[in-house]
Amino acid sequence: MLSVALRIGVRVAITTILSLVLHLGTARAEETMVSIDNFTFEPAQLTVKVGTTVTWKNRDDIPHTVVSAGKFRSKALDTDDSYSFTFTAAGDYTYFCSLHPHMTGTIKVE
């Protein structure tokens, strides 16, 4: 009896640890930042895994937007405002600032 309970206990512990490790692993891959600085997206090209949330933060003294035609569109981001989007499907997402369209970037989702 005791050995069975122990075995189950160990199994539960291992499963818990495994799931914790897995969870932490995915959490780390799930979030990444793009900085908007000096009228540029930094990095302008970014490759992420499916399920990743990308957060853009505007560090300029001028508002910017993050717009990918038909995919996502932020409101105007004032200084230090952020916008996040979670990529649930693979593909190349090109985006730009609809106020300053020379500002462009790409998120490659694999």
Add this chain to the structure above:
Amino acid sequence: MSDFDHDHNDQRPDDGSGLNRRRVLECMTWAGTGVLWTIAGGVPRSLGLVGAAQAAEPAGLTFLQISDSHVGFDKPANPNAIGTLEEAIAKISGMPAKPSFMIHTGDITHLSKAAEFDNAERIISQAKLDVHYVPGEHDFLDEEVKFYRERYGRGTKGAGWYSFDASGVHFIGLVNVVDLKAGGLGNLGAEQLEWLEQDLKGRSKSTPIVVFAHIPLWTVYPEWGWGTEDGARALDYLKAFGSVTVLNGHIHQVMQKVEGNVTFHTARSTAFPQPAPGSAPSPGPMKVADDKLRGLLGVARINFKLGEQRLAIIDTPLQG
């Protein structure tokens, strides 16, 4: 080219600006009054001071251009954009010769907040002049994109374009800040260009034309988006006219050029200066020493002088 084109070099003083080498493109009789309207396609003057500008009493039509007031802007480049707009309006109110009206070439507000529009209106109305607005990209940032249209969109077409006549001059307000394409510049769009073509159709080619829009219609610096993708098409419709003046804002500094019969001019902002093209990593607000700021902000006064060969655009800094 019109039949009236001829060279006026012999009649023009050499003022050292190279103007005597430029052709006067059109001389015309102003039908209806018999007054000889003579407008030169030369480089507009850019005097510095209110005093100098007012020394010569203007005759004919005088109007003002104000631009990029960015009400709501409070960053280091100018923590008090409302204050400098108030100063600009006070200067306008203090002009001894009252202009006929004012045009505002956009970016009235910084973030399109209702309170920003309210403050702008409260201050600008103190000049007690009619104001003809066109929007900047900063005026269309509210969620429903309605604040600008509710205030200034009445009687306009599409995103807010329109035309009107004043003292024999045809004014056209264009919108080049909507539906911008990734990687591109300012944009007028097919619908607006079609309207412009119709608006100009059948109009006498001797009618002086003033076009105003927020982003420069000519390519100033594409690396910073300072130009209009389909601006050349608009200019194509205008090239047959003898006198065309294009007034823009957006770049927060005075810049001008002459191309054929078209004079291009950009006005200063009343809020904050921006760097000269390529002189900084980005076109963002330029922080200068506090005592230099007012020398880089200001308004423009445009005068069509009767009986003079030159159209005068006088840029007036808030100080300096």
